[in-house]
Amino acid sequence: MPTTIRLKGGGIAAMRTVGLADTGALVSHDYVTVQTSGGTTQQETLQDAVFNVYTAATYHREGNVSVQGMADVEIVNLTPSVGTVAEDGGITRLSSGILKLLIKNSIITLSLNLDLTDKTEEVDQPAVYVSTVAGSLAEHLSDAVDSRIDNTMTMNTNGKIYSTQDHSTPSYVRNINLWCADIDLTCISPWNSRNSNKRAGTLITPRHVLNAAHYPLSNGDTIRFIEADGTVHTRTIAGTTNHPDYSPHYPDLRLYTLDSDLPAAITPCTVMPADWNEYLVNNSDNRPAALLLDQEEKALVADLRTNSAFNFPTDADRMIFSESLISGDSGNPGFLIVNGELVLVTVWTYGGAGSGTPVSDNIADLNAMIATTDAQAGVSTGYTVTEADFSAFPNYS
Secondary structure, three states: OOEEEEOOOOOOOOOEEEEEOOOOEEEEEEEEEEEEEOOEEEEEEEOOEEEEEEEOOEEEEEEEEEEEOOOOOEEEEOOOOOEEEOOOOEEEEOOOOEEEEEEEOOOOEEEEEEEOOOEEOOOOOOOEEEEEOOOOHHHHHHHHHHOOOOOOOOHHHHOEOEEEEEOOOOEEEEOOOOOOOOOOOOOEOOEEOOOEOOOOOEEEEOOEEEEOOOOOOOOOOEEEEEOOOOOEEEEEEEEEEEOOOOEOOEOOOEEEEEOOOOOOOOOOOEEOOOOHHHOOOOHHHHOOEEEEEOOOOEEEEEEEOOOOEEEOOOOHHHHOOOOOEOOOOOOOEEEEEEOOEEEEEEEEEEOEOOEEOOHHHOHHHHHHHHHHHHHHHOOOOOOOOOEOOOOOOOOOO
16 A cells, blocks of 8 residues: 655755756655675686686665655655655665655645666676686696796797708707607608608608698608607608598698508607597687697697687797798698697698698598508508597586
8 A cells, every 4th residue: 555754854966856847846866776786706617717707786776855845745655565765755675666656745746756676787798717627628738838838938949849950961859958848749740852841741640641631742752750869760652642522721631651650669649539629618718728830840839729720829938939820831730738648630721820620520531531542552551540538637518
């Protein structure tokens, strides 16, 4: 039922006013905003990343009502379940809704609707990335690079795989100051007979090499791989094939069968597994670190963006080893470092931060390509690529 009170006092500076020009009467409502929840930032874990997430504030309005230019004022509250009005004009909110009032005396009646509904702050404040989740693959990948670099290093001293690289002799001396010198990099070829240090190749089985279809090697070309102690092994390409669906420039993969296996001292890399995205979820935020190669055999650092593309790093130490990939770098590999071993993500089709065809999307095709090149070479190696095993890390599928 409506309630009626006689208003005392008056003259409050208003945020909302209703008046009658012919009488000079003025009703004002001085809003007071009351926050009931939210309006805070707190950390939330989303799969393999931690974010600062802002929660929008919820609030309502209370305040006071005052009347000027009217004598003997009464206020009739038509919605007492929403709020009450005291004799001094103070409003007490009881529930979310519109407080409907009649302000009257013997001469005039004014109506006033006060919005006391619950409201939610309108904000567009995206979650802000804080860190990787402890124990996640993303954390492991970043630590695999970040723990090996610091701000005292330089590209010239710590970024070159070889301190001596003489293709004519040939002589290759590994750089003991390389930031990743403890990693087995023997799957990376520094030279071939077609284009010297360009048209790179990466060993993915003891007898099979992968590079970019748009920048190919051919049957009869020779290619070198270097042991950790500098011993040089040269093999001849006996079979070649592009990805069966290749059309410039995708899927930009070309595979080669060599005339004989490389020795055990040359270690083929594993490849990004087909189920990689069950372990790496927020990589554009997490910025997992990666190892990239170019035609000069520099060990570059970038941030993984997808299973085929990278971003330039923003971390100051990583930026020491960051360079744009250029013409002639095509076919070089991009790796993750997992448990101290190389995992091939892609080979370069495009420059800049680096991108190419995702190896993880083409596992079955690569194995079929091995059979095709073997047949062309007149052998049957029985080899298949080895997918990296991420199962020791949390699975977010």
